[in-house]
Amino acid sequence: MKKINIGLLGFGTVGQGTYKILTENKELIANRHNIEFNIKKILVSNVNKKRNVDVDASFLTTNADEIINDNDIDIVVELLGGIEPAYTYISNAIKNNKHIVTANKAVIANKSLELSALKNTYNKQIGVEACVAGGIPIINAITTALSGNEFISIKGILNGTTNYILTQMDEAGLDYKTALKQTQELGYAEADPTADVEGIDAANKLSILIELGFNKYVHPDNIDTIGISSITKKDIQKANKNNEKIKLIASVENNNGKLEYNVKPISLPNNHPLAMVKGAFNGIFVTGNAVGELMFQGAGAGSLPTGSAVVGDIIAIAKTI
Amino acid sequence: MKKINIGLLGFGTVGQGTYKILTENKELIANRHNIEFNIKKILVSNVNKKRNVDVDASFLTTNADEIINDNDIDIVVELLGGIEPAYTYISNAIKNNKHIVTANKAVIANKSLELSALKNTYNKQIGVEACVAGGIPIINAITTALSGNEFISIKGILNGTTNYILTQMDEAGLDYKTALKQTQELGYAEADPTADVEGIDAANKLSILIELGFNKYVHPDNIDTIGISSITKKDIQKANKNNEKIKLIASVENNNGKLEYNVKPISLPNNHPLAMVKGAFNGIFVTGNAVGELMFQGAGAGSLPTGSAVVGDIIAIAKTI
Numbered sequence: 001m002k003k004i005n006i007g008l009l010g011f012g013t014v015g016q017g018t019y020k021i022l023t024e025n026k027e028l029i030a031n032r033h034n035i036e037f038n039i040k041k042i043l044v045s046n047v048n049k050k051r052n053v054d055v056d057a058s059f060l061t062t063n064a065d066e067i068i069n070d071n072d073i074d075i076v077v078e079l080l081g082g083i084e085p086a087y088t089y090i091s092n093a094i095k096n097n098k099h100i101v102t103a104n105k106a107v108i109a110n111k112s113l114e115l116s117a118l119k120n121t122y123n124k125q126i127g128v129e130a131c132v133a134g135g136i137p138i139i140n141a142i143t144t145a146l147s148g149n150e151f152i153s154i155k156g157i158l159n160g161t162t163n164y165i166l167t168q169m170d171e172a173g174l175d176y177k178t179a180l181k182q183t184q185e186l187g188y189a190e191a192d193p194t195a196d197v198e199g200i201d202a203a204n205k206l207s208i209l210i211e212l213g214f215n216k217y218v219h220p221d222n223i224d225t226i227g228i229s230s231i232t233k234k235d236i237q238k239a240n241k242n243n244e245k246i247k248l249i250a251s252v253e254n255n256n257g258k259l260e261y262n263v264k265p266i267s268l269p270n271n272h273p274l275a276m277v278k279g280a281f282n283g284i285f286v287t288g289n290a291v292g293e294l295m296f297q298g299a300g301a302g303s304l305p306t307g308s309a310v311v312g313d314i315i316a317i318a319k320t321i
Numbered sequence: 322m323k324k325i326n327i328g329l330l331g332f333g334t335v336g337q338g339t340y341k342i343l344t345e346n347k348e349l350i351a352n353r354h355n356i357e358f359n360i361k362k363i364l365v366s367n368v369n370k371k372r373n374v375d376v377d378a379s380f381l382t383t384n385a386d387e388i389i390n391d392n393d394i395d396i397v398v399e400l401l402g403g404i405e406p407a408y409t410y411i412s413n414a415i416k417n418n419k420h421i422v423t424a425n426k427a428v429i430a431n432k433s434l435e436l437s438a439l440k441n442t443y444n445k446q447i448g449v450e451a452c453v454a455g456g457i458p459i460i461n462a463i464t465t466a467l468s469g470n471e472f473i474s475i476k477g478i479l480n481g482t483t484n485y486i487l488t489q490m491d492e493a494g495l496d497y498k499t500a501l502k503q504t505q506e507l508g509y510a511e512a513d514p515t516a517d518v519e520g521i522d523a524a525n526k527l528s529i530l531i532e533l534g535f536n537k538y539v540h541p542d543n544i545d546t547i548g549i550s551s552i553t554k555k556d557i558q559k560a561n562k563n564n565e566k567i568k569l570i571a572s573v574e575n576n577n578g579k580l581e582y583n584v585k586p587i588s589l590p591n592n593h594p595l596a597m598v599k600g601a602f603n604g605i606f607v608t609g610n611a612v613g614e615l616m617f618q619g620a621g622a623g624s625l626p627t628g629s630a631v632v633g634d635i636i637a638i639a640k641t642i
Contacts, residue, residue: 021469021611028471032536129466135612137458137466144465145450145458148342148632150349215353273618276597290342290629291456291619297594298615308611311469 002035004318007067007098008042009089010079011060014103014130015042016053017307018077022314023053029311035318041067043080068093074321075314078102087111094124099321101313103130103306109204109220112211125320127313132205133158133282135305136298137312142213142286149288151213153253158205160280160300161189161196162228162248166236166265167278170245175233188280198227199248199263206250210261214252218261226264239267245275273297323356325639328388328419329363330410331400332381335424335451336363337374338628339398343635344374350632356639362388364401389414395642396635399423408432415445420642422634424451424627430525430541433532446641448634453526454479454603456626457619458633463534463607470609472534474574479526481601481621482510482517483549483569487557487586488599491566496554509601519548520569520584527571531582535573545583552586560588566596594618 006022008015022029022037030036039059047060067073068089076093078100080086086107090100095118102108108115108128119126129139133156142151157163161183168179180197183189195201203220211217228248239246244267252261268275273295277283282300287293299305327343329336343350343358351357360380368381388394389410397414399421401407407428411421416439423429429436429449440447450460454477463472478484482504489500501518504510516522524541532538549569560567565588573582589596594616598604603621608614620626 017611025469025471025610029469032468135467135609136615137462140461140466141458144637145461145633146456146629147353147636148346148350149629150346288456288629289346290338290625290632292623292626294457294617294619296615296617299613302613304611305613308467308470308609311611312466315468316465 001030002318002321003038004035004075004321005038005040005073006075006077006314007040007070007073008077008079009064009067010081011042011044011051012079013303014306014310015079016051017303018079018310019053019055021304021307021311029315033315033319035315037314037318040073041070043067064089068096073098075099075101075317077310077314078104079310080104081106083107083110090115091118094118094122097122097124099125099317101127101130101310101317103310105131105201105204105208109207112207112217125317127317128208129313130306130309132208133284133296134160134298134300134302135308136282136284136296136300137309138284138296139212140312141296142209146286146288146291149290151254152287152289153251154209154213154284154286155249155251155274156284157247157274157277157282158250158284158300159196159202159248160282161193162202163277163282164188164280165197166228166231166246166248169231169233169236170240173233176229176231197229199225202248202250202263206252206261206263210252210259214254214259216259224262224264228265231265242267243270244268245270247274247277249274322351323639323642324359325356325396325642326359326361326394327396327398327635328361328391328394329398329400330385330388331402332363332365332372333400334624335627335631336400337372338624339400339631340374340376342625342628342632350636354636354640356636358635358639361394362391364388385410389417389419394419396420396422396638398631398635399425400631401425402427404428404431411436412439415439415443418443418445420446420638422448422451422631422638424631426452426522426525426529430528433528433538446638448638449529450634451627451630453529454605454617455619455621455623456629457603457605457617457621458630459605459617460533461633462617463530467607467609467612470611472575473608473610474572475530475534475605475607476570476572476595477605478568478595478598478603479571479605479621480517480523480569481603482514484598484603485509485601486518487549487552487567487569490552490554490557491561494554497550497552518550520546523569523571523584527573527582527584531573531580535575535580537580539582545585547585549586563588564591565589566591568595568598570595
């Protein structure tokens, strides 16, 4: 049986989900893929913090170098979020001959060119499935099974927080501020919700989809982005009157050779597949010149769903080692 | 650039779709994957038959050996349907050192054990994405991106013909016989519709999903299968009164370690994602212990959608050559 050692950078929601899956499904994964995964070390900010999963303190470290410089570690899983220090850690890990799996859309979207150059130089892989739409295997689909298609468009609800807020405004008749507050209380929105509600998170994910689906890198700052913070109760009522739902849609479209992309709230007919995506779920509508229209729907965030995508990438890379 | 030679066994709906995609998207595929695909030879039953795609007669043959015994052909794409002669051709091609891609669920479901043994002996791959749900990348999803999950259940509308008939009965108020006749006139159902309407086609596809998702081979004859031929106008009306839709569901479920599977018509609440799958479309609802609930929807048949899946498998295998 192949043995693969893993180092985790970060042990928050997704890190703990990844740990749980690799631990609880260990035997199933070993039987299915003939690979045994060992989590050798986990970078945390505080070794003594109480956590939902039970990990012996000897596996924890506050020093990233203990993972990045460990010659026995094959795959470094970066789950810190944000651009720095994630970018430095990923770069150094690649230079130290490690493959990367990450759920960090910000660093991938903002540093794609640099990271692509680096992984090509060192002949390493970077798995990014978990960066877009959590557990929905959209990256895998567009880069493998659908990769004989010329894509016409990819349109998605890529941010669960804003979709939850919009669903609450629609179904409970709340105004934006009340819905946001409720979403924060439930833990679906962060204390500073800017990246979600202003569409920045969705733009990061769209940048990744544009690059992988249309072979063109667009920095997220160059994607026209409008969030949901100015959507009013009145807007929602008007949409309802027209049998429509307002959704924050990240969209890229090949319009006769001209690539058009943006993130903005759109009023969709109630029977559009994306209008039916409710709560914290994500949905992606892909149109290819061969496959036609495909719809994917599922959990776009959360510990185990995003961990599922991380583990899928870990397995895929491990198979090539 | 890597050059890969392909032989097609069969040049009907899916064969012509595959040909069109590999021809029309040739440059895009070459740029994306750095692989140039050449269709070297195509097995047909009649060289002079009029076809929708324009192929020089020199590429056509009525002798399968010209493909199976050609040392320059890397991948044999089997699109004949049925168990024989497909099984013999696939076996001989593997023995002649060729990888296989197929859209033929009957041969895969009925001869899975024999073909698995053969491909392992000769260290060859068999791509089966196109066997289940046409263009929907469900095989790829469950065997790669989701393969860290223990699957709880996979439930799907896997046969577009029966879904089209049921949709017509529901929306146009037709009885079964009239809806079937109309579906045959549109070309969605064959002259002998038995394999579709009695659930045999769906059972073949379910057998493949059970094996790949739950690591257990179940011969399609051992799957309890009820088709739609005894569904009456009254059944549909009763479902409508209960806000439900009758759908032919192929289902496999891990019920506390006991695997339960069958194909049968089920009355689903109108708001169930599978109840919303209309016409000739397919839909698949996957529940994994990490990813939670995922829904896939798209064209489950047709020349280009199924061709999209075939080409996805061709590309995936070519990357490993």
